[in-house]
Amino acid sequence: MDLLMPWFLAGGLAVGLPLWLHLMRRQNPVRVPFSSLMFFRKRSETTVRERRLRYLLLLALRLALLLLLALAFSKPVWERPPAVIAGDIPRLHLVAVDTSLSMQHGDRWEAALDEAEGIVSSLGEGDRAQIIANGPSVRVLTEATGDAAALRRALAGLRPTDARNSYGDVIEAVRTLAAGETAPVEVHLISDLQRSAMPARFQDLVLPPGADLTVRDVSAGRSDNWALDGVTGSTRIHGTDSPRLEATVASFSEDDAFRTVSLWIDGRLAGSQRQEVPAAGRAAFAFEITDAPRGFSRAEFRLEPSDELAADDARRVALDNTEPRPLLFVSQDSRKRDLLYFRAAIEASSSSSYRIESVSPGEAGRLDPERFALVVLSDVPRLEAGFESRLEAWVEGGGALLVALGPASALARRVALTGHEVEQALASEAGGAPFQVAGEADGSHPVTVAAEGLRPAKFYLHARVRPLEGDEVPLRLGNGDPLLVERAIGRGRALVFASALDNVWNDLPLTPVFVPFVSEAARYLTGAESARGEATLGDVLELSPRRAAGASVQVVDPGGQSVLNLSDSVSRDALPLESVGFYEIRGGSLAELLAVNPDSRESDLRRIDRDTLELWRSTGESAAPQVDAAGMSPPTAPPWRMWRLVLGLLVLASLLESFVGNRHLNAVRGD
């Protein structure tokens, strides 16, 4: 029996009142000293006792009345008993096996398989099970089946991966699988319970109603680990005097330890260092890159000797020693101030690898955009017709275009190629401050993020751009006018900057955010990866910026296999990176190398604390039926609301109390 509002039971304390009165009456009868009991008979005592019995009956009825009243208010419900023995109830066992990178530590994987095998072996009559692997992403490996052989085959095909685990994703999959399931669901989580796999919101861990969570921890023993946590420094080494990379080793151990890090470039040992890594600390190992070959190179840092988790003992980066890619800068500014600042920004950025070709709009007519990685139009209201059509076709095929406005564009009241209508606007026209600053920014857009929303810059003039349908406005001025407009043109994209690249309309080129703004805009438009030429396992590789108009792009995974078929190579826009190692991207005449590393959070083997785990379990208990000693739950049935019965008893007790009380009163009057 359960109570929906148990606090009303406190009303039952009211029974103390009649009880007290009755006991007082019993303990303090009217005492009459008398000279002799000689003429009193025992018959009189019996009479009193009989009356006392009537009092007791009355008292019992009154107590029952009060208790039933309190019980009725507390709304009792009765969990209906299971119709059959709990152990015979068919159940659905969702076996979630952690296949993330951390499961490669020690003998965790073997223990996990043993646990899974134990579950399969103990399936009862009518039980079904379903194998789920969590990492990378959640994969449901079998149907819900009672076929132990099929389940074992699925388990036999499982291997630990280099992916990151996420319990939030696991529980979301469990909720999906348990939806509509009539049988009791038991979730078996076989994992090393990494704290780093917990979702940001605990709400994502809430189990579905009727599900019970059984955690099978396989992280026995010490969990010391050292990992190569990251590599800093520019991997773009072409033209750099003394390229230098710094590998960071993170310790997840309680002991200090000496570790050796070696650098291998294209399979050749380029250097090695040994130093002490403090307990639960980090140590940096710096390497000078001296004789990197031309083009892209595979650089791999290795931690030696390997510990029990070898998968995070290597870190890969792609060294870019290629010729800079051409960038076409079209400007009609005779003083070339915009080019001055733009070039300075491009060259200052370690991630940029562009060679700028600057031309006037008239000169641009003889150029083929296909040669360039990026085209920048700086205050160019009109293009030569032939060049404009070629440029448009190039952008539609996946080309990248950056348009900056200025006085000429505002005068022409239009933007070349994108077709936006503009008008010049003075910051002070509203009668406020003599300049505007950046306002609302899209926090997820890489350009606004890298350039910190251009907040330090002052904009004295800007061109009021009217966004077209389908445009995005990642950044606005304080007065709400768009400052950065992104427009998709075919498979390519264009960014329209509503101010100028010189220091006349604004002071942006003089602020520190100008360099990241320019470099990130170029990187974003061209689809180039990070400066270090590396990505994390599970990231998505964008293909369209790497594909020339009408051309195909191919990706070769770390195993040397082509990932895209013929159709995908032409049409697919993105590709998830599912393997650790070096991906080779071939598009047009370019070949690019991208290093993919595991998520460094997998190196942190600290467990979920006990309290959090109990809280997680309790989310299932609150919704699930009670589990018996055998760990089996009966099927849920709607609880029977007992308050109707209690109310009936209450009425009955009231009637009886009235009847008995009335008789008692009559007896008193008769005295």
Added chain:
Amino acid sequence: MAIQQLLDPVILQRLANIELVARTVVDGFLHGEHRSPLFGFSQEFAEYRAYTEGDDPRYIDWNVLSRTDRVYVKRFLGETNTHLMLLVDTSASMGYGSGGATKLEYARFLAAALAYLSTRQHDAVGLVLFDEKIREVRPAVFRPRHLQSVLHALERAEASTGTDLDLPLQALRRLIRRRGLVAMISDFFVDPGEIVRSLRALTYQGQDLVLFHVLDPAELDPDIRAAALIEDMETGEEMEVSSDYARREYPRMIRAHIEALRDRVAGEGADYVLLNTAKPLDLALREYLLFRQRRR
């Protein structure tokens, strides 16, 4: 103040001195009764009687002695020259009182009045206070200051323990060697047969016996309106009693007891007087004088 009020036990309770109580009662009683033809007192000579030990030497007739060398004492009409032995029950049950005087107080007043009255009639007065034992004994003598001794003993009397009529009456039989009057004052919460058996030793000795049965009004008609826990004042025993029984059964039982006691006592040749502590003492005194006259 009316004479009857002077005999009211409630009024008598206010008097501090028991001698004063006795004098007030007797004087008031005699003042109201002096015209009665039945109860005239005089000093008229009645007869001579040989002197015996204990007789007051003041009543020796010296003339007869000188003439005959025999010692005679004079007896007067209206005087008994008898012995009155007062037996007063001081058991715990005598301490009961429902409002006015307790039964013991009433018994004290009555005994004091009888002692005073008897002294005025030149009777020797003795006193025995008893409960289950004999607590106090004053032999029946006629001496100056003896009355004060008796009254003093009465004044100190307190209700104590249980009642045993047989023991004091047996002892009394040894104390009283002469015939006389015996007045027993008690509530007689004892079986009438047992009382009679105990009294029989005295009646066989030739004593004239009167029983003053003192009862509180509440003992005759208990005022118990609800179920109550009745506690026996002598034994401490408790009994739950319904008002129904107290109102209907108990009065019938106590009256049956009274009737049985009256009949059995009469059968033994003794007198029986039922006294209600709410009533004045004149009834008791009148009954005593009638009794004395009959026995003289």
